[in-house]
Amino acid sequence: MFKKLPGDEARTLVTTTPDTAVVFRPAVVRTPAIFTVTIFLWRLLAGIVRLIWRHPVAVAVLAVPAVLSILYGWRIALVAVAVPVSLLAPWPFFDRASFDRWMGWRLLAWWRLVWIYRRHWQSVMIVSGLGRHLQGRDYLPHIIRVTCTSWADLVTVKMISGQSVKDWADRIEHLAHGFGTTSCRVTVARSGRLLLTFPRRDPLATPLPALPIPETPSVGPVEIGRCEDGTPWRLKVHGTHVLVAGATGAGKGSIIWSTIRGLLPAVRAGLVQVWALDPKRMELSFGRDLFGTRYAASPADCADLLEAAVSVMQERADRFAGLQRSHTPTVDDPFVLVVVDEVAFLTAYQSDKGLKLRISAALATLTTQGRAVGFGVMAALQDPRKEVMNVRNLFPDKIALRLDESEQVDMVLGDGARDRGALADHISPVPERGAGIGYVRLETSPDPIRARAGYVSDSDIRAMVADFAEEANK
Numbered sequence: 001m002f003k004k005l006p007g008d009e010a011r012t013l014v015t016t017t018p019d020t021a022v023v024f025r026p027a028v029v030r031t032p033a034i035f036t037v038t039i040f041l042w043r044l045l046a047g048i049v050r051l052i053w054r055h056p057v058a059v060a061v062l063a064v065p066a067v068l069s070i071l072y073g074w075r076i077a078l079v080a081v082a083v084p085v086s087l088l089a090p091w092p093f094f095d096r097a098s099f100d101r102w103m104g105w106r107l108l109a110w111w112r113l114v115w116i117y118r119r120h121w122q123s124v125m126i127v128s129g130l131g132r133h134l135q136g137r138d139y140l141p142h143i144i145r146v147t148c149t150s151w152a153d154l155v156t157v158k159m160i161s162g163q164s165v166k167d168w169a170d171r172i173e174h175l176a177h178g179f180g181t182t183s184c185r186v187t188v189a190r191s192g193r194l195l196l197t198f199p200r201r202d203p204l205a206t207p208l209p210a211l212p213i214p215e216t217p218s219v220g221p222v223e224i225g226r227c228e229d230g231t232p233w234r235l236k237v238h239g240t241h242v243l244v245a246g247a248t249g250a251g252k253g254s255i256i257w258s259t260i261r262g263l264l265p266a267v268r269a270g271l272v273q274v275w276a277l278d279p280k281r282m283e284l285s286f287g288r289d290l291f292g293t294r295y296a297a298s299p300a301d302c303a304d305l306l307e308a309a310v311s312v313m314q315e316r317a318d319r320f321a322g323l324q325r326s327h328t329p330t331v332d333d334p335f336v337l338v339v340v341d342e343v344a345f346l347t348a349y350q351s352d353k354g355l356k357l358r359i360s361a362a363l364a365t366l367t368t369q370g371r372a373v374g375f376g377v378m379a380a381l382q383d384p385r386k387e388v389m390n391v392r393n394l395f396p397d398k399i400a401l402r403l404d405e406s407e408q409v410d411m412v413l414g415d416g417a418r419d420r421g422a423l424a425d426h427i428s429p430v431p432e433r434g435a436g437i438g439y440v441r442l443e444t445s446p447d448p449i450r451a452r453a454g455y456v457s458d459s460d461i462r463a464m465v466a467d468f469a470e471e472a473n474k
């Protein structure tokens with residue numbers, strides 16, 4: 001016996017639900033027209049209020065002439081439009097920055113919201129799998145806001161409940177191509193909300209000359225270039241260790257030399273010492289005079305220099321023990337930056353096992369114990385494979401310049417960095433367009449920052465050496 005249900009049995013109906021023995025056609029209850037009309041009007045009213053709330057300026061720009069035209073005729077409406085437009089027209093020519101801030105980027109953001117993001121939102125979300133189509137309804141993430149900067153669109157979205165950041169990070173290529181940009185970066189705005197960055201152009205496309213040598217001595221953070229958002233790229237070296245990885249010609253030299261350049265006044269003042277290990281004899285030998293006796297090239301000399309650094313560090317740690325827990329650079333206890341170009345030559349590729357062990361042990365000691373007593377290591381390497389650099393995790397801050405393979409990005413910057421938009425394998429191999437560009441992951445933030453270092457040319461280095469020698473002879 002079947003329980004009596006409303007509606008009549010429809011044996012012949014085809015159902016997509018498996019294992020359904022009996023199908024009932026649902027009873028049809030006719031909704032009075034007044035309910036349908038009321039709901040429709042309510043939704044229309046809510047939509048208008050939402051539109052005015054979200055885009056008051058755009059609504060006013062369209063509504064005021066329309067109302068004036070109805071009340072006083074089209075001539076008055078035309079005057080009401082023409083007068084403010086002719087008053088505003090010269091603004092961008094006189095003060096482009098303020099025009100962009102108050103009008104330009106807002107108008108562009110509105111246009112891109114309507115024309116790019118809203119228009120393609122549903123299809124991109126469904127095709128990429130970020131939206132769901134369930135029982136005839138689309139469940140889509142919501143666009144909360146679009147803002148424009150000089151180089152990118154910043155789209156704030158509300159995820160569907162239950163989605164994770166990884167769901168979005170896994171689909172950055174779908175999002176980028178779906179909305180007509182070359183890349184997309186995902187950052188968490190707050191719980192349930194993400195900020196998607198879609199670059200419209202590359203603000204780092206033209207090389208940056210070497211930055212001026214600072215006026216005042218400082219141990220950093222050292223300004224070495226520009227970030228994508230136009231802010232200075234300040235690299236912290238005191239109180240951390242920095243690993244710079246990049247394929248050959250990626251511009252590792254520009255990071256190393258920009259840092260030394262920024263520290264030069266402090267070196268002159270005796271607050272900083274740069275100890276240089278240059279196994280390739282190409283990069284640091286150029287400015288050898290800046291390092292004095294603290295320069296080594298052969299593996300044996302490098303091992304000696306590193307061990308000398310370790311003993312100075314340990315002597316300092318003995319003196320500091322129980323008295324101070326952090327380091328302030330002084331002439332007696334300067335900050336020591338140990339710069340190692342192509343560290344893999346000294347570790348993984350070193351054929352002399354004894355030297356290899358000595359160098360690896362000294363590097364590990366410096367990176368594990370040096371921070372608090374004023375010792376920092378900046379190491380560069382070409383090949384970030386695990387076996388090549390097993391002290392890699394001892395470097396809190398990492399920079400990935402152009403890399404050959406996508407898997408290398410996470411090896412350098414840590415898990416998930418490439419998914420969050422650190423596309424170091426996409427950086428152009430053409431030096432003018434890509435050298436010195438990298439993604440930085442700081443100990444304090446999971447989100448990689450894209451930046452370009454200033455290019456310190458050979459003549460800049462020569463000038464630095466000459467300037468340094470002149471100061472020393474005074």
Ligand SMILES: Nc1ncnc2c1ncn2[C@@H]1O[C@H](COP(=O)(O)OP(=O)(O)OP(=O)(O)O)[C@@H](O)[C@H]1O
Nearest residue numbers: 207248249250251252253254431435436453454455
């Ligand atoms: N910041 C930069 N901006 C523009 N061009 C740069 C920059 N840095 C380097 N270059 C260009 O790229 C070339 C290679 O740079 P560099 O020698 O520093 O790379 P590298 O990563 O050290 O390579 P290798 O590992 O082979 O020594 C330079 O000769 C220069 O022409």
